[in-house]
Amino acid sequence: MTVLFVAVVQLALVLHVRNTLVDCAAEGARYAALGGHTVDDGAARTRELVGQSLSASYAQDVRAGRTTLDGIAVVEVSIVAPLPVVGLIGPRDALTVQGHAYAEDQ
Secondary structure: OHHHHHHHHHHHHHHHHHHHHHHHHHHHHHHHHOOOOOHHHHHHHHHHHHHHHOOHHHHOEEEEEEEEEOOEEEEEEEEEEOOOOEOOEOOOOOEEEEEEEEOOOO
């Protein structure tokens, strides 16, 4: 029973980390998509949010760029982070999430 409880708690932690990273990537993309901001601003904002929400170790590989989805210009922010397997410790570069936002300067 204890092992099952610990497994459920760890799964909840993994989902929390993933959802937090997705939200930070989306917020960074929205920030970069605003008029007057660059993709570097969005990446910096994403790093700041991840550092505040989880840990700076989860914000070491943040990339931002402009791309096209279905013919529409968007800003894409991606985060590659460790997958928390035991507590917050886990294999590096195992979790990849992305956030998108429509570019305002179209």
